[in-house]
Amino acid sequence: MDKAVKSKKANADSKPETGYESFDERAARGRALRDTVPRSSHAGWKPAQGRRDPVELLIESNEGRLSHLVPIRFGRMSASPFAFYRGAAALMAADLATTPTSGIRVQACGDAHLMNFGGFATPERNVIFDINDLDETLPAPFEWDLKRLAASLVIAAQYLEFPSSETIRIISGLVREYRERMHDYASMRALDVWYDRIDLQNYEDRTGDPAVIEAARKRIAERIEVARRKTLPDYLYPKLVCEKGELPRIKDDPPLIFHPTDELAPGFTSGYAEAIAAYRESLAEHVRILFDRFYFVDLAIKVVGVGSVGTMCGVGLFMAGDNDPLFLQVKEARASVLEPYAGKSLHPNQGQRVIAGQRIMQAASDVFLGWTRGRNGRDFYIRQLRDMKMSVVIEDLDEGLLRQYARMCAHALARAHARSGDAAAIAGYMGSGKTFDDAITEFATDYSAQNRRDHREFVRAIREGRIEATTED
Known part of the structure; x- marks a missing residue:
């Protein structure tokens, strides 16, 4: 961890001497961070000088794995840039560490791509929508999760061959939903934030397209019934x-x-x-x-x-x-x-x-x-095992449904971050305009191109015999 990140971490983790700050004080503390790390600094992506060979990093990530199963892992990752991205959390973690960091830490998912969200049953047998894979969870800057989620949506939209204009609309909507939900959580009572949940059986969206929401509800009801069986x-x-x-x-x-x-x-x-x-x-x-x-x-x-x-x-x-x-x-x-x-x-x-x-x-x-x-x-x-666990089937989504699904993921991520982090400081840092939205959208678009390049290098390594991959029927 470089000195700048350490300094920002210490700043974010420190508590005020009085032990209490008002909403306005916490939001102001978040806004003040813009002087050190402007919101526009999150825009775009360029690989750092001396960036590690992605294939070498992935080979290193196999240490301790069952060696006879590694070719299956690489075979699944080779299928498409989208499949590659799902298996390359270690690669993106190294890349995110070279980007500007706000200094506001939360309990991060660590692998917040869109396939790691979905539905599952609570102990009371209600079905909720939430992050459902947290193998990589660790305290980290809040924007790392958001950047990984946003990039995964770009890569998914490209996989589905959606127009680039629609892809930009989906990503900007995702970031806006996260930002607006965080503002909501910042003004809520602490217990209300903790008790909040996204009920799939009674899902509502205050700003989504009514026709798309109705289609989503129908699809959700069908998936719940299949998962229940x-x-x-x-x-x-x-x-x-x-x-x-x-x-x-x-x-x-x-x-x-x-x-x-x-x-x-x-x-x-x-x-x-x-x-x-x-x-x-x-x-x-x-x-x-x-x-x-x-x-x-x-x-x-x-x-x-x-x-x-x-x-x-x-x-x-x-x-x-x-x-x-x-x-x-x-x-x-x-x-x-x-x-x-x-x-x-x-x-x-x-x-x-x-x-x-x-x-x-x-x-x-x-x-x-x-x-x-x-x-x-x-x-x-x-x-x-399974307990009504449901994941989205990407191939079944049209443009409207992917846009709606992106908003649901953003809502779930904001709620999760608000439980462990300072929602007022995060909201203060992001602000109420489009500056932060545009920056993350630009980052996600640029990083999707990096993912395609890494995937091509990965496939070339398989073709040249540098690594072994097994394709399943």
């Missing part, structure tokens, strides 16, 4: 489990689902008793009572996503009785890609880091959210 044990159990032998077992489907050896996942022969006990201790006391009704049956490695491919991710099967299964997703938690630039996590376990970030940023979190550490020293966090 796919979460039911009667659907999941036969899809994932076979009942040959004394106990049910998760079905193998190599290379995407397979049972590990004891060498790969120490503790296999003992039923992971130590790791499960540590996970249980991370749960709230009342949840332990529920968890104790289930006994461990089986665990298999399950390849998921793009950026997570090659990490130790799996699915665990627990049973409370016949026809009473619980599927838990086990995800390896590695150091955040932001850590070299924003500072180390304060949590001793990287799974704990992820969960702490989720509980800060999300309006509601899975009741079974917990963490543990394996005998091999790897950190993990655990949650229910």
Whole structure:
């Protein structure tokens, strides 16, 4: 971290001597930051002198991954510039660290591209829209998340071959929505900000196109019903489990689902008793009572996503009785890609880091959210598998729906940042005009071109045999 970033971090993290500042004082503090880091300084993108070879950085990011799965990761990333961007969070983190920073820190997502937002069920069984992947979460400048989200929308619009004029409209609308929502949160009571949530079943947008909103509501209702069916044990159990032998077992489907050896996942022969006990201790006391009704049956490695491919991710099967299964997703938690630039996590376990970030940023979190550490020293966090989790299908979106989806992502990101950061200072810094909107829009457009160049270099490296990639059918 350079001296300028350290100085700004110290400025943002310091508290006033009195312990209290009014809304106007906090907003003024945000406006004052413009003197040091003008809003227009966020505009555009040019690679820093001596920028690392993107292929080398991605190869480095494979350290500690399961080597035989890395070609699947690279194969998925090679599919398009959009797929590449999803797997290149480490690359963009290095690039963001070279850009001007406001000095206002929040609990950042760390990988706020549009596919990491979506719907999921709360413990009360309501379906909300929120950030739903926080593997890289860490305190960092608020604009890093916004820049990554905005760039992902440009890349998605280009992937869908939308006109450039419509793409600019989508991105400027995204940034404006974030800015206006942050102004709203800045004037709300602290508890009202904390309790706010985006209810998918009753979704409303005060400024969106009524026809698009109605189409979005219809699409959402359909997706909720599909997700509800796919979460039911009667659907999941036969899809994932076979009942040959004394106990049910998760079905193998190599290379995407397979049972590990004891060498790969120490503790296999003992039923992971130590790791499960540590996970249980991370749960709230009342949840332990529920968890104790289930006994461990089986665990298999399950390849998921793009950026997570090659990490130790799996699915665990627990049973409370016949026809009473619980599927838990086990995800390896590695150091955040932001850590070299924003500072180390304060949590001793990287799974704990992820969960702490989720509980800060999300309006509601899975009741079974917990963490543990394996005998091999790897950190993990655990949650229910699928639990009505819904992600957008990019190919299904037209221009109006992508514009609406972008606004929903901006709303969710602003709400998440307002929970951990100073909404008044952020709002004061951004202001009420278009200066900040235009700057981020220009950055996102320019960075999408950098992503295309990096993707071409990546594909060339595969073609020349520098890296190995496996294309799935």
